[in-house]
Amino acid sequence: MNLLELTLGIMTAVGGFVDISELVFAAQAGSSYGYALIWVFALSTIGIMVLGEMSGRVAAVAKQPVFNLIRHRLGLKLGLVTLIASLISNLITCAAEIGGTAIILHLLTGAPMMLMAVAMMAVLIGTIWILPFKWIERAYGLLGLFMIIFAVALIKADPPWARIAGGFVPQIPSGLSSGELIRFAYFGVAIISAVMFPYEIYFYSSGGIEEEWGPKDLPINRLTCIVGFGLGSLLAISILSSSAALFAPLHVDPQLPGSAVLEAELPMGRVGLLLALLGVLFAVAGAAIETCLANAYSVAQFFGWEWGRHKKPWNTPRFTLTWIALFLLALAIVLTGVDVMKLVEFAVLFSVLVLPLTYLPLLLLASDRHFMREHRNGVLANGLGWLYFAVIVAAAVAAVPLYLLTSGGQG
Amino acid sequence: MRLSALIGLPVRDAAGRTLGRLHEIRAVDGRISELVYGPAGLFERLTGRAQPTTLPWSRVKRIHAKTIELNQSLDP
Amino acid sequence: MNPHGRIQLVGGLLDLPIIDKDGRYCGIVDDMELEETRGVLRVKGLLVGPGAYRGRLPGWAFHLIRWIAGARMARVPWDAIESIGGAVVLKVTAETCGLHRAEDKARRLIPRRGAM
Numbered sequence: 001m002n003l004l005e006l007t008l009g010i011m012t013a014v015g016g017f018v019d020i021s022e023l024v025f026a027a028q029a030g031s032s033y034g035y036a037l038i039w040v041f042a043l044s045t046i047g048i049m050v051l052g053e054m055s056g057r058v059a060a061v062a063k064q065p066v067f068n069l070i071r072h073r074l075g076l077k078l079g080l081v082t083l084i085a086s087l088i089s090n091l092i093t094c095a096a097e098i099g100g101t102a103i104i105l106h107l108l109t110g111a112p113m114m115l116m117a118v119a120m121m122a123v124l125i126g127t128i129w130i131l132p133f134k135w136i137e138r139a140y141g142l143l144g145l146f147m148i149i150f151a152v153a154l155i156k157a158d159p160p161w162a163r164i165a166g167g168f169v170p171q172i173p174s175g176l177s178s179g180e181l182i183r184f185a186y187f188g189v190a191i192i193s194a195v196m197f198p199y200e201i202y203f204y205s206s207g208g209i210e211e212e213w214g215p216k217d218l219p220i221n222r223l224t225c226i227v228g229f230g231l232g233s234l235l236a237i238s239i240l241s242s243s244a245a246l247f248a249p250l251h252v253d254p255q256l257p258g259s260a261v262l263e264a265e266l267p268m269g270r271v272g273l274l275l276a277l278l279g280v281l282f283a284v285a286g287a288a289i290e291t292c293l294a295n296a297y298s299v300a301q302f303f304g305w306e307w308g309r310h311k312k313p314w315n316t317p318r319f320t321l322t323w324i325a326l327f328l329l330a331l332a333i334v335l336t337g338v339d340v341m342k343l344v345e346f347a348v349l350f351s352v353l354v355l356p357l358t359y360l361p362l363l364l365l366a367s368d369r370h371f372m373r374e375h376r377n378g379v380l381a382n383g384l385g386w387l388y389f390a391v392i393v394a395a396a397v398a399a400v401p402l403y404l405l406t407s408g409g410q411g
Numbered sequence: 412m413r414l415s416a417l418i419g420l421p422v423r424d425a426a427g428r429t430l431g432r433l434h435e436i437r438a439v440d441g442r443i444s445e446l447v448y449g450p451a452g453l454f455e456r457l458t459g460r461a462q463p464t465t466l467p468w469s470r471v472k473r474i475h476a477k478t479i480e481l482n483q484s485l486d487p
Numbered sequence: 488m489n490p491h492g493r494i495q496l497v498g499g500l501l502d503l504p505i506i507d508k509d510g511r512y513c514g515i516v517d518d519m520e521l522e523e524t525r526g527v528l529r530v531k532g533l534l535v536g537p538g539a540y541r542g543r544l545p546g547w548a549f550h551l552i553r554w555i556a557g558a559r560m561a562r563v564p565w566d567a568i569e570s571i572g573g574a575v576v577l578k579v580t581a582e583t584c585g586l587h588r589a590e591d592k593a594r595r596l597i598p599r600r601g602a603m
Binding site for chain 2: 490491492493494495496497498501518519520521522523527528529530534539541542543565
């Protein structure tokens with residue numbers, strides 16, 4: 001095992017874990033419910049570790065990405081439904097990420113948000129065009145490590161560590177009204193969706209094919225998922241905890257992505273603010289790239305086109321035109337002026353509805369003797385996989401009613 | 412004739428009884444050798460498990476537009 | 488597995504990706520053409536492209552896809568198949584079976600510069 005590769009892979013996973021949805025929902029969860037939703041982050045992170053490891057293993061052993069296998073297992077009709085649903089979900093998510101970067105750039109430069117959205121679009125297209133896959137992923141993942149400032153800010157804020165530790169225990173706060181209870185459930189479902197976004201599985205598994213993983217890379221896959229996602233989740237939990245420690249006592253409701261960065265400014269001043277803005281910018285920009293490429297991977301794999309950024313763009317022409325078109329579509333959504341927070345809410349809602357369709361074929365494939373041979377799911381992977389599938393189905397069933405009852409978490 | 416035109420067609424025996432729907436065809440060296448039918452469809456495909464009801468293709472008398480007719484009577 | 492062996496047409500071949508002899512992805516097995524000769528039913532070839540969706544989608548869905556993507560369809564003869572596993576690997580190039588046309592059309596729109 002190449003230690004440098006492993007370290008870079010883990011650090012990339014850490015820096016790339018938090019996106020606009022996790023940022024927003026972590027901050028709001030902390031300000032509204034204190035430390036009571038930390039356990040949902042922890043639970044969801046274990047879920048994405050399990051499913052991420054499976055998708056990487058399928059890519060390394062079956063040498064086929066998830067959407068090729070979805071097509072083969074579900075067939076054309078149901079496969080098309082899954083493709084269209086995930087395209088819509090990922091497109092909205094991509095628009096939310098681009099909108100998020102535009103907000104951060106506006107805060108950094110003062111320039112108009114829409115202009116920043118167009119500028120960001122040009123940078124993202126340029127990044128994917130110029131850089132090969134490994135450096136696209138690493139550039140934004142490693143620069144996203146500026147997010148560590150949130151963990152540092154939390155330490156400096158001297159929070160009640162015992163209460164943070166207590167937050168890891170599954171709980172429902174006592175004394176909530178029925179309306180607040182429903183809103184608490186909505187946040188639980190939203191966090192599950194934000195942490196287990198389907199685009200992460202498509203991107204991670206296709207990335208494994210891009211990097212030509214084989215069975216010898218299975219330990220790297222496992223360590224990246226467990227350590228990388230685990231540490232990344234701690235960053236998200238830092239954001240939640242800082243919000244609980246700093247915003248909740250002041251009854252501040254951090255509705256905007258820009259509000260969350262104040263968690264770094266309050267204890268650390270302007271340096272903290274700047275580092276937090278940069279961290280969020282790179283993490284969210286990286287997520288914009290991942291969502292767009294995940295969609296392009298899905299389309300290309302579903303229809304059997306040449307795909308991948310380990311090849312030159314002119315050798316994968318339909319794939320190239322697809323990711324450019326998807327970026328432009330996402331930008332068009334942002335330029336309609338729709339509130340970025342609404343996009344975040346819709347992204348989370350659509351994604352949780354798509355999750356069961358995404359994960360079921362993956363679960364079945366990962367335990368398929370014909371494709372996976374001796375690397376198929378063992379008892380633990382199967383058990384956890386099906387447990388999380390049940391959690392995802394429950395979240396998908398509850399999502400729309402909870403969204404409507406709480407007006408998208410507003411109460 | 413296309414494969415898609417056959418999959419999902421009801422399989423009827425010589426007595427006219429519907430035995431199930433065709434959801435798999437097996438071939439050897441490109442030559443159709445067996446049909447697999449039954450009530451299962453999507454579940455079978457999702458789980459990849461072998462469907463127990465199999466007949467040699469030689470038992471097929473005729474392929475109609477909407478059914479597959481066998482050349483003998485069978486218990487459903 | 489080689490195409491001379493025993494294969495399940497739906498579970499083991501339909502909807503598999505196709506890779507040509509140069510290792511390029513060039514489509515998905517969208518349907519298969521069967522032919523009866525002297526009482527023996529055989530797989531004549533693989534059908535690839537949106538034109539092959541006709542028997543697999545409801546009429547309105549097929550017409551919508553045809554409006555978006557056209558109705559082209561290529562035929563891959565059974566004899567052109569090298570092996571069948573996680574993908575169908577061909578003995579020939581994509582060009583030989585007419586599987587390259589859409590990709591070549593798209594390639595004309597992509598500038599060949601700037602990428603590492």
